[in-house]
Amino acid sequence: MSRTNIHLDPEILLADAEAYRGGDVEAGERLATALRPLLSETVESFMGRDDADRDDVVQDSTMATLSYLNGSEPFRGNPAKLAVTIARNRCRDLHRWRRIRPGTEITGMADWLASGDSSPLDEILESERLELVRRTFSFLSESCRGLLRDFYVKGHSTETLRRRLGLSTVQGVYYRRAVCLDEAKTFLQSLLHARSQGGRVGGNTSGSPVRKG
Amino acid sequence: MSLNVGSPSSGERNFECIEPDLGAQTLLIDDPATDSELKSRLTHHVAHCADCRLRVALARDMAAGLRSGLLQAPEDGTPAWVRWTGGLGGLALAASLALVFLLPPSPPGSGRIQRGADDPHVTAPVADSVIRDRTPVLRWTPVDRATGYRVSVREVGGGFVWEAETSTPEIGLPAAAVLPPSSRLRVDVEPVPGHLVRGGRLQSSFRTGSWDEYLPFRFGAAPRVVLAGALAGLAGLVVGLFGLMRGRP
Numbered sequence: 001m002s003r004t005n006i007h008l009d010p011e012i013l014l015a016d017a018e019a020y021r022g023g024d025v026e027a028g029e030r031l032a033t034a035l036r037p038l039l040s041e042t043v044e045s046f047m048g049r050d051d052a053d054r055d056d057v058v059q060d061s062t063m064a065t066l067s068y069l070n071g072s073e074p075f076r077g078n079p080a081k082l083a084v085t086i087a088r089n090r091c092r093d094l095h096r097w098r099r100i101r102p103g104t105e106i107t108g109m110a111d112w113l114a115s116g117d118s119s120p121l122d123e124i125l126e127s128e129r130l131e132l133v134r135r136t137f138s139f140l141s142e143s144c145r146g147l148l149r150d151f152y153v154k155g156h157s158t159e160t161l162r163r164r165l166g167l168s169t170v171q172g173v174y175y176r177r178a179v180c181l182d183e184a185k186t187f188l189q190s191l192l193h194a195r196s197q198g199g200r201v202g203g204n205t206s207g208s209p210v211r212k213g
Numbered sequence: 214m215s216l217n218v219g220s221p222s223s224g225e226r227n228f229e230c231i232e233p234d235l236g237a238q239t240l241l242i243d244d245p246a247t248d249s250e251l252k253s254r255l256t257h258h259v260a261h262c263a264d265c266r267l268r269v270a271l272a273r274d275m276a277a278g279l280r281s282g283l284l285q286a287p288e289d290g291t292p293a294w295v296r297w298t299g300g301l302g303g304l305a306l307a308a309s310l311a312l313v314f315l316l317p318p319s320p321p322g323s324g325r326i327q328r329g330a331d332d333p334h335v336t337a338p339v340a341d342s343v344i345r346d347r348t349p350v351l352r353w354t355p356v357d358r359a360t361g362y363r364v365s366v367r368e369v370g371g372g373f374v375w376e377a378e379t380s381t382p383e384i385g386l387p388a389a390a391v392l393p394p395s396s397r398l399r400v401d402v403e404p405v406p407g408h409l410v411r412g413g414r415l416q417s418s419f420r421t422g423s424w425d426e427y428l429p430f431r432f433g434a435a436p437r438v439v440l441a442g443a444l445a446g447l448a449g450l451v452v453g454l455f456g457l458m459r460g461r462p
Contacts, residue, residue: 068231068261073254077232085231089263092228130283133274137284145284152276178240184275185268189227 006038013079017069031069032062035083039065042084046091057094061087096192136188144180151177228264239265240272299453305446309439318342318434333410335400335417337383343422343430347392351400352383353415359404366390369397369418392421 013034019027039058047054065083069075075082137145150156150164158170167173230236235258241247242255259265278284318339337352338344351364364384365376375390392398399418407413420426432440 064261068257071254071257072250075232077234082231085229086261089228089231092226093263129274130278133271133278134284136271137275137278148275149279153279174240178237181240181268181272181275184271185264186227188267188271193226 008034008080010078017075017079021070028066035062035065038080039083039087042087043091057090061090132188132191136184139187140180140184147176147180228267230264231262236262236265239269242269295453295456298449302446302449302453305442306450309443309446312439313431313435319436333415335415338419340417342419343426344419345427347421348386348388350383350385353402355382356404356409359409361405363403365401367399368393369399371396394421396421
């Protein structure tokens with residue numbers, strides 16, 4: 001993985017971000033101008049110099065970065081790192097999407113796409129989504145599934161869950177839920193990645209996920 | 214500071230959180246107790262962060278799936294049979310350990326099959342046993358027509374000797390006759406008159422010992438069925454504990 005030689009002073013970027021948040025449009029333009037070369041380099045390294053969508057992804061990433069910096073609270077991190085992370089995520093998303101839905105010709109589908117009703121495509125996406133969630137859920141350990149069930153279905157208070165789990169603080173309950181969902185998220189991303197590669201996940205020939213614990 | 218801008222390696226194909234400190238709190242977005250200011254910040258964050266958007270969507274889908282019954286969770290993190298096995302195993306182990314110490318130790322050869330009644334013999338302390346009590350009660354099977362018994366306890370290879378007479382088939386050593394520690398002792402019981410038993414006396418021997426000697430003896434002399442119960446209980450307890458450990462998130 002390459003590292004950039006472009007150096008942007010976080011202090012200056014933060015000062016412009018704060019001014020932009022205060023309504024200074026020129027500060028926003030300075031930010032966009034400063035970040036664009038870094039974002040171009042990032043996107044190029046993912047997609048290549050000749051990719052037709054390269055400029056769109058750079059522009060989207062720039063706008064998303066400015067939008068994030070324009071939030072209700074001041075941003076306290078490094079705006080350059082924020083911009084690069086946003087761009088990398090967009091590249092990953094686009095890359096995966098292209099693998100799953102390569103080159104769909106939509107010109108002849110204009111009327112159908114314009115309809116506000118639930119389309120066959122929507123239904124396919126919904127069923128795929130449910131299947132992915134089901135597979136991800138079955139991958140989790142029994143304890144994680146039980147914890148999520150207690151959290152979302154049984155409606156136990158966090159204090160009750162804390163006692164059941166033998167934890168000293170309720171923060172521990174939230175932490176365990178976050179750990180379980182992060183495990184699920186990581187597995188889901190590997191599922192999505194395998195799907196975009198046309199492959200399987202879990203290392204067995206049936207393609208069934210290997211259950212944790 | 215230099216930034217990674219290159220294409221991801223195979224281990225880096227997952228989304229990254231754009232502001233991890235705030236991203237760690239994203240699941241609070243659906244918590245009714247979260248204050249509106251934090252909820253607003255989280256909403257803004259999730260709208261821009263693919264990683265957190267995926268996490269929140271997954272949490273919401275799983276919650277909806279669980280509520281609708283589409284996703285099935287075990288009734289408890291630990292299967293019922295594991296909990297039962299662990300509980301019963303623990304009880305069996307505790308009961309067996311109690312029996313090891315409550316039941317009298319089996320004398321050597323007690324499992325053998327024989328015809329007719331036992332010859333008179335010393336019943337306590339059991340022959341070749343190890344005891345912790347330094348003033349034990351001595352017992353023997355009553356001898357028909359005996360009018361009394363002369364009893365002695367002698368240290369083998371040592372100077373301790375205690376003698377007494379009694380008309381009943383048992384006698385306790387007095388506090389003044391404390392047995393020497395870690396010693397081998399011989400018991401002689403002579404019924405009166407002496408010709409009532411073969412050899413004129415009942416004989417036995419035992420040892421006073423430390424815990425190191427006493428515990429192995431008690432386990433070794435416990436009835437086989439009790440030891441089998443202890444082993445089965447231990448196995449059940451291990452299975453139960455293993456199940457509980459697996460059940461922890």
